[in-house]
Amino acid sequence: MTTPYTTGTITLTNGSALVTGIGTAWVTALIAGGTIYAEAAGGNAMPILTVTSDTQITAATKWKGATGTYPYALVVDTAYDRQVLSNATALATILQQLKATAIAALSALTPAADKLAYFTGASTAALTTLTSFARSLLDDADAAAARQTLGAVNKAGDTMTGALTATALNIDGAAASATRTFAFRSAGVLRAILGLDNAAESGSAAGANGFLNTYNDDGSLRDTILSWARATGIITLKSLALAANGAISFAGTGAATTLTNLGFSAFIKTLIDDADASTALSTLGVSAFAKTILDDASGASVFATIGATASGVITGYSVLPNSKKHMWGTSVITTTATGDSTIVFPTAFGGGRQVVAINGDHANGASLTIAENISAGQSLSGFNLRVYNGTAIVPNATVRISWHAMGD
Numbered sequence: 001m002t003t004p005y006t007t008g009t010i011t012l013t014n015g016s017a018l019v020t021g022i023g024t025a026w027v028t029a030l031i032a033g034g035t036i037y038a039e040a041a042g043g044n045a046m047p048i049l050t051v052t053s054d055t056q057i058t059a060a061t062k063w064k065g066a067t068g069t070y071p072y073a074l075v076v077d078t079a080y081d082r083q084v085l086s087n088a089t090a091l092a093t094i095l096q097q098l099k100a101t102a103i104a105a106l107s108a109l110t111p112a113a114d115k116l117a118y119f120t121g122a123s124t125a126a127l128t129t130l131t132s133f134a135r136s137l138l139d140d141a142d143a144a145a146a147r148q149t150l151g152a153v154n155k156a157g158d159t160m161t162g163a164l165t166a167t168a169l170n171i172d173g174a175a176a177s178a179t180r181t182f183a184f185r186s187a188g189v190l191r192a193i194l195g196l197d198n199a200a201e202s203g204s205a206a207g208a209n210g211f212l213n214t215y216n217d218d219g220s221l222r223d224t225i226l227s228w229a230r231a232t233g234i235i236t237l238k239s240l241a242l243a244a245n246g247a248i249s250f251a252g253t254g255a256a257t258t259l260t261n262l263g264f265s266a267f268i269k270t271l272i273d274d275a276d277a278s279t280a281l282s283t284l285g286v287s288a289f290a291k292t293i294l295d296d297a298s299g300a301s302v303f304a305t306i307g308a309t310a311s312g313v314i315t316g317y318s319v320l321p322n323s324k325k326h327m328w329g330t331s332v333i334t335t336t337a338t339g340d341s342t343i344v345f346p347t348a349f350g351g352g353r354q355v356v357a358i359n360g361d362h363a364n365g366a367s368l369t370i371a372e373n374i375s376a377g378q379s380l381s382g383f384n385l386r387v388y389n390g391t392a393i394v395p396n397a398t399v400r401i402s403w404h405a406m407g408d
Contacts, residue, residue: 005029005074012038012063012070019046021055022069028054030087034076040065048074190215317346323408325349330402335386339393340373343403344382353407355383360401368394370401380407 008023019036036046036059043065050058101123109117109127116130140146147153153160171180181195193213212226225238259269274280281291296302303310310318315329325347333341358370369388376384383405387394 005031005034005076006072009069010036010038010072011068012040012043012065013067014065015062017046017049017059017062019057019059019063021057025054026051026057026074031057031074031076034074036072036074038063038065038070038072040068040070042066043070189217190219312346315346323350325353325407327405327407328403330400332398332400335394335397335399337395339387339395339397340376340384341387341399342382342384343401345380345405348381349405349407350380351408353378353380353405355403355405358385358401358403360387360399368399370399 005026007025007029008021010024011020011022031048031051033048033051036048036057038046043063044061046059046061046063048057049060052058102119102125105119105123105125106117109125112127114130114132115127117125117127120126137146137149140149144154147158171182179195179198181193183190184192184194192215193211195211197209197211199209208230210226210228210230211224213224214222216222223238226235228235256269259272264272271280271283274283278291281294286294293302293305296305307321308319310316315331317325317327319325327345327347329343329346331343333343335341355372358372360368360370367389369390370385371388372378373384373386383403385401385403387397387399
């Protein structure tokens, strides 16, 4: 029979199934079940339901005796015996395993800091150094984490943040027709691609023609600014801009020698280094005023450039570059009783003027003579005229006239 557990005392409360221990160690003693018997008059046996801690048990029945603290005896049931037997069996198995040659080989080693045990044979073992860096690699959960620790890139494709220095770099496509490229990006945005295309070329080779492409902010192709054909050796540039005082040279010669080699005359060389059209026209001997005319798109533009103006068609005027004015007009007038009428110029003359010609006809078809009536004075804003039929004045008549005048 199992020896009862009697260490400490217990406190019981009438009508409660809770047993509180004082100086007890129930969990430590591996109490898993049994019955509690308190030394109290009128009490009852309390089968154990659960052991919560070293000082607390919940019984399967409630205490019927008086509330108080009592000595007790805890009789362990067969479950305890089975646990003890199981523990003993497990311990025996462990002791048997410790006698194995592999365990013996490990037990013969002397542990030391940063050392890792490993087997050198079926029954021998040794120590090797295990650095802190190696330990930081051993706890990585996957290949990606290991590459991060090692600072390595994935051969299937990855992103480098540092510089790569190499004595040689081999870019080899899976097939001759594969495009091989270097891509340049800013903050993930594609800016340029340098590579060899996958197009066929003359001869037996394929996919060996080069290109340099630039791209828009949305990733679309902007332009192919440089390309070359491997078979012919021809290089095509989209555009070429030289820096100040820069030159394309042959065998290290300067710009002037280069242009001479290309067949440029001394005069042409003075022309092609001009920065703009105005400078080039000056080199060609074109005056500043002539240059203002050369860019005019029409005769009207030239007319305006040379300082001339014009207004009107049937009655109007033009101002020449020398400020001389030419005026003209056609109108129907009615003469006064004295055969006179007045014409107002489209714009006034500034200095002097001269009516060059006046002509007209009567409504009945008679040939008339029309002259300026200078006796009324020569106004700069118009002129007076008198109509004659032969030598007779034509009064109160409707006459169509045309006139021209010149002046300042």
